[in-house]
Amino acid sequence: MSPKFVDRGKKAKEIATAALHVFSQKGYGASSVEQIAVAAGVAKGTMYEYFPSKDKLYIAAVMVFVENFETGLTERMTPFDDPFFRLVEYIGFSIENCSMENESSVQILFDILQQSVLENGVFYKKKYLVREMMQGSRKMLTDILLEGVSKGIFQVNIARDVEKLAANIIAFLDGASLHRLITENYFNMPEQLTAAMKFLARILLVTPNNYDVDKMIARAVGR
Amino acid sequence: MSPKFVDRGKKAKEIATAALHVFSQKGYGASSVEQIAVAAGVAKGTMYEYFPSKDKLYIAAVMVFVENFETGLTERMTPFDDPFFRLVEYIGFSIENCSMENESSVQILFDILQQSVLENGVFYKKKYLVREMMQGSRKMLTDILLEGVSKGIFQVNIARDVEKLAANIIAFLDGASLHRLITENYFNMPEQLTAAMKFLARILLVTPNNYDVDKMIARAVGR
DNA sequence: TGTTAATTTGACCATTCAGTCAGTATGATT
DNA sequence: AATCATACTGACTGAATGGTCAAATTAACA
Numbered sequence: 001m002s003p004k005f006v007d008r009g010k011k012a013k014e015i016a017t018a019a020l021h022v023f024s025q026k027g028y029g030a031s032s033v034e035q036i037a038v039a040a041g042v043a044k045g046t047m048y049e050y051f052p053s054k055d056k057l058y059i060a061a062v063m064v065f066v067e068n069f070e071t072g073l074t075e076r077m078t079p080f081d082d083p084f085f086r087l088v089e090y091i092g093f094s095i096e097n098c099s100m101e102n103e104s105s106v107q108i109l110f111d112i113l114q115q116s117v118l119e120n121g122v123f124y125k126k127k128y129l130v131r132e133m134m135q136g137s138r139k140m141l142t143d144i145l146l147e148g149v150s151k152g153i154f155q156v157n158i159a160r161d162v163e164k165l166a167a168n169i170i171a172f173l174d175g176a177s178l179h180r181l182i183t184e185n186y187f188n189m190p191e192q193l194t195a196a197m198k199f200l201a202r203i204l205l206v207t208p209n210n211y212d213v214d215k216m217i218a219r220a221v222g223r
Numbered sequence: 224m225s226p227k228f229v230d231r232g233k234k235a236k237e238i239a240t241a242a243l244h245v246f247s248q249k250g251y252g253a254s255s256v257e258q259i260a261v262a263a264g265v266a267k268g269t270m271y272e273y274f275p276s277k278d279k280l281y282i283a284a285v286m287v288f289v290e291n292f293e294t295g296l297t298e299r300m301t302p303f304d305d306p307f308f309r310l311v312e313y314i315g316f317s318i319e320n321c322s323m324e325n326e327s328s329v330q331i332l333f334d335i336l337q338q339s340v341l342e343n344g345v346f347y348k349k350k351y352l353v354r355e356m357m358q359g360s361r362k363m364l365t366d367i368l369l370e371g372v373s374k375g376i377f378q379v380n381i382a383r384d385v386e387k388l389a390a391n392i393i394a395f396l397d398g399a400s401l402h403r404l405i406t407e408n409y410f411n412m413p414e415q416l417t418a419a420m421k422f423l424a425r426i427l428l429v430t431p432n433n434y435d436v437d438k439m440i441a442r443a444v445g446r
Numbered sequence: 447t448g449t450t451a452a453t454t455t456g457a458c459c460a461t462t463c464a465g466t467c468a469g470t471a472t473g474a475t476t
Numbered sequence: 477a478a479t480c481a482t483a484c485t486g487a488c489t490g491a492a493t494g495g496t497c498a499a500a501t502t503a504a505c506a
Contacts, residue, residue: 003451004503027341029252032493043455045496054494107340114337116405117330118250130405164418167402171415172391175398179390182339182353192394195387203422226481227472255463266485268466277464 012050015040016060023061024108028115028122033057055122058115059129065108066133069097073137083148084204084211090141091197092220094173095189106177134170141166145204154204172196190221235273238263239283246284247331251338251345256280278345281338282352288331289356292320296360306371307427307434313364314420315443317396318412329400357393364389368427377427395419413444 018040022031033054037044051057076093077086097105115121116130123130145162148154158165176196180189194217201208241263245254256277260267274280299316300309320328338344339353346353368385371377381388399419403412417440424431 003505004453004501006453025342027252027337027344029250030341030343033495034493044494045455046453048495049453110333110337110340113401113405114250114333117333118253119248120253121250127405134405161418164415167406168395168399168415168419171398171402172395173398174401175394175396176391178336178340178397179394182336182350182357183390192387192391195384196391199422199426202426226474227483228474229483231483256465257463267464268485269483271465272483275465 008050012060013064015042015047015050016057016064019057020061020064020108023058023111024065024105027107027111028054028058058122062108062112062133065105065112066136069105070136070140073140077140077144083144083151083153084201085216086144087141087148087200087204088197088213088216088220090144091173091193092217094177095193095221097177106181109174110178138166138170141169148204153206155206158204169200190217193217231273235283236287238265238270238273239280239287242280243284243287243331246281246334247288247328250330250334251277251281281345285331285335285356288328288335289359292328293359293363296363300363300367306367306374306376307424308439309367310364310371310423310427311420311436311439311443313367314396314416315440317400318416318444320400329404332397333401361389361393364392371427376429378429381427392423413440416440 015036019031019036022036022039025031026035033047034044036057037047040047047057051060073090073093077089080086080089112123112130116123116127118124142162145154145158145166149156149159176189176192180192194214197213197217201211201213205211238259242254242259245259245262248254249258256270257267259280260270263270270280274283296313296316300312303309303312335346335353339346339350341347365385368377368381368389372379372382399412399415403415417437420436420440424434424436428434
C-alpha cells in the first residue's frame with residue numbers, strides 16, 4: 001500500500017516550458033495540445049492531469065516566460081553600477097531578445113498581447129494578469145531611472161514623470177522589436193537603438209559627453 | 224443569351240470591408256468564413272466566388288485597412304502647413320486609432336503583425352507585403368521630417384538618418400498603442416504622447432520655445 | 447513477489463470549420 | 477415569355493482538435 005510518486009510541481013513546470021516553446025512558434029490558436037504533449041514527451045491525457053484546460057496551460061507557459069525574462073534581465077544588469085550602463089544593458093537585452101536566431105521570445109510576447117486584445121483571447125478578461133506580469137520589468141526600469149537621478153547622473157526633471165518615461169521606453173522597445181521582426185534586414189536593430197539611445201542620452205544625462213553611446217551599445221550587443 | 228451582371232470589383236470590396244470588421248474583432252484564427260459571410264450578407268459559397276481562400280480574403284481585408292488608414296492620415300494632415308504641426312497630427316491620428324471606442328483599428332494592426340511573425344501566419348512567408356503596405360505611412364513621416372529640415376524648422380542633423388528616425392517614431396507609436404490596449408487606463412495615451420512629444424520637440428525643433436506642445440496635443444486629440 | 451494507489455495512456459467523442467459542389471435564382475437580351 | 481450565362485446558396489465532406497475516461501502501467505512498500 002504505497003503508490004508511485006512523482007514531483008508534480010516539477011513536472012508541471014517541464015510541461016509548461018515545453019508548451020512555451022510550441023506557443024511561441026505557432027501562437028496560441030495554432031498550437032494543439034497534442035503537439036505540446038509530443039514536445040513535452042507525454043500523452044495528451046497527461047496534459048490534462050496537470051492543467052485543466054489549454055487556457056490554463058497557456059497562462060502557465062506565459063508565466064515561465066516572464067520568469068525567464070526577468071531572471072535574464074536581472075543577471076545582465078547586476079554587474080553594472082552606473083545607472084546609464086544598466087539602462088544600456090536593459091536595452092541590449094531587448095535587442096538580443098529579438099535577434100533572428102532567438103525570435104521565439106518576442107513572438108510569445110506578441111502572442112500574449114494579441115490574446116489580451118482580441119475578444120476571445122485567453123487574456124481578454126484577464127488583462128490585469130498581463131499588467132501584473134509586466135510590472136516586474138517596468139519596475140526595474142523605473143528604479144534605474146530614479147537611481148540615476150539620485151546619483152546625479154540623470155537630470156532631475158525626469159523624476160517627476162518616471163513612470164511615464166519608463167512606460168514610453170518600454171513601449172518603444174516593444175514596437176522596435178516588432179518592426180524588426182517584420183522588416184527583417186531593413187530595420188537594423190543595433191543601429192536603430194543606437195540612434196534612439198543618443199536621443200535618450202541627451203535627454204537623460206546631465207553630462208552626455210562623458211559617455212560614448214556608440215561604443216556602449218556595440219559592447220552591449222556584441223555579447 | 225445575356226447573363227445577370229454584378230460589379231464584381233465593388234462587391235469584392237464590400238466583402239473585404241465586412242471581413243475587416245470581423246477580423247479586427249476576433250483575429251484571423253478565430254474568425255470563421257461563415258461569420259464573415261453573415262456579416263457581408265452573403266452565403267459562404269459566395270465568399271469563395273470572390274476569394275479563393277480565407278488567406279486571400281484576409282489579405283484583401285488588410286489592404287482595405289491600409290487604404291483607409293492612409294486616406295485618414297492624409298486628410299488629417301493636409302490642412303496644416305507647418306511640418307511640426309503635421310507631425311503632431313500624425314501622432315494625434317495614432318492616438319485616435321487606439322482610443323477605446325475605436326479599438327478595432329489597432330487590433331487588426333496587431334493581428335497583421337502576429338500573422339507576419341508566427342510560423343503558420345498568413346504573412347509569415349510574405350513579410351514583403353506587410354513592408355510594402357507600411358511603406359506608405361512611413362514615407363509620409365519621412366517627408367514631414369525632411370520638409371521640416373528644408374524649411375529650417377527642424378534641425379539639420381536629423382536629415383542624415385531620417386529613415387531611422389521615422390522608423391523609430393513609428394515603432395514607438397505602435398508600441399504605445401499596444402501598451403495602451405493592455406494597460407487600459409493605466410497608460411494614458413494623450414499624457415504619454417505629450418511627454419514623448421516634448422522630448423521629440425527638443426530634439427527636432429530649431430526653436431522649441433516657439434511651440435506650445437501641450438496645447439497642440441490637446442487640440443489634436445480633442446478633435 | 448504481490449499489492450495498491452498514483453500516474454499515464456491513447457482511443458474516442460463532440461464540435462468546429464475551410465472548402466466543395468450540385469442545384470437554384472437572377473436578370474439582360476432576344 | 478423563353479433563354480442561358482452568371483451569380484448565389486447552403487448542405488455536405490473531411491480533417492483537425494479540445495477534452496474525457498476506462499484500461500494499462502508504474503514504482504514504493506510489505
